Amino acid sequence: MPAQPDLHTHSAASDGVLEPAELVVRAVAAGVKLLALTDHDTTAGFAAAKTAAEGLGVELVPGVEISVTWGGRAVHILGLGIDPQCGALQQGLAGLRDYRRWRAEEIGRRLAKAGIEGAYRGAAALSRGDLVGRTHFARFLVGRGLAADVQGVFKRFLTKGNPGHVHGEWASLEEAVGWIRTAGGQAVIAHPGRYRFSRSKLIRLIAELKALGGVGIEVVSGRQGADEALMLARCAREHGLYASAGSDYHGPEYPALELGRLPPLPAGCVPIWSSWTPPESPRAIPA
Numbered sequence: 001m002p003a004q005p006d007l008h009t010h011s012a013a014s015d016g017v018l019e020p021a022e023l024v025v026r027a028v029a030a031g032v033k034l035l036a037l038t039d040h041d042t043t044a045g046f047a048a049a050k051t052a053a054e055g056l057g058v059e060l061v062p063g064v065e066i067s068v069t070w071g072g073r074a075v076h077i078l079g080l081g082i083d084p085q086c087g088a089l090q091q092g093l094a095g096l097r098d099y100r101r102w103r104a105e106e107i108g109r110r111l112a113k114a115g116i117e118g119a120y121r122g123a124a125a126l127s128r129g130d131l132v133g134r135t136h137f138a139r140f141l142v143g144r145g146l147a148a149d150v151q152g153v154f155k156r157f158l159t160k161g162n163p164g165h166v167h168g169e170w171a172s173l174e175e176a177v178g179w180i181r182t183a184g185g186q187a188v189i190a191h192p193g194r195y196r197f198s199r200s201k202l203i204r205l206i207a208e209l210k211a212l213g214g215v216g217i218e219v220v221s222g223r224q225g226a227d228e229a230l231m232l233a234r235c236a237r238e239h240g241l242y243a244s245a246g247s248d249y250h251g252p253e254y255p256a257l258e259l260g261r262l263p264p265l266p267a268g269c270v271p272i273w274s275s276w277t278p279p280e281s282p283r284a285i286p287a
């Protein structure tokens, strides 16, 4: 039986563990027929993933997960179906990667002040070098024995109130949605439950996304309970948004999020992929 579409995955081009080609092969082996590669702030993995996907019976959707600052915290906006060649998008992403470079060095400096030397170099060595994220620091510190797992490092070192925390300054929502739309893609709010927003704040984010031309919300995501999917499905219906689904896969080290295991979208959602392969005419977003 084919697995559910998976429209949110990471490769080693950002903070995933697998190379883009390995990710595609693993997704295919798990029965995934519709897959989006959505690395943080880069599309560098897409070409290799595309080549790997040829002839394997999987449709590979070009995507990206853009880091945004909204409402005082980091919010992630997925761009699905983007043209990776789009200049405006690439310029925007390059700016975010410049910021990431500074932030990674700053995290390294702060950890050094807390007595942990060499963290920047260690984290960079676990990345391709051009995009060092907090996950790379987390893996490095786990290797140093400073925490049992990646989550433990985030909790003790990288989140607010801890020694390696740096307040992120990412793109505005308007910029991110603008780049995605200029690149011909659809803007989707990633893992809405992860922000722990109040209902009214989530509705404000949805309203702003829609006003800017965003069209979707991730209703099913990895690390999420069934109740949350139902709440988000209702939200998508009430606000006329397409529903997306994605594991947020980062590699085999997170078995809870293995590829091919996503539950289906709750009934009554309009799947975002229904807008891509129209049988006759595109299906309207419900009013």
Ligand code: AMP
Residues within 6 Å of the ligand: 015, 040, 067, 132, 133, 134, 135, 150, 151, 152, 154, 155, 250
């Ligand atoms: P960054 O974009 O570099 O700030 O890092 C964000 C990434 O860190 C997310 O995409 C997750 O992969 C990872 N992450 C964030 N919070 C946690 C957490 N509490 N436990 C494990 N991984 C996390």
Ligand code: MN
Residues within 6 Å of the ligand: 010, 015, 040, 135, 250
């Ligand atoms: Mn990540």
Ligand code: MN
Residues within 6 Å of the ligand: 065, 076, 190, 191
């Ligand atoms: Mn994310």
Ligand code: MN
Residues within 6 Å of the ligand: 008, 009, 010, 065, 248
């Ligand atoms: Mn992600």
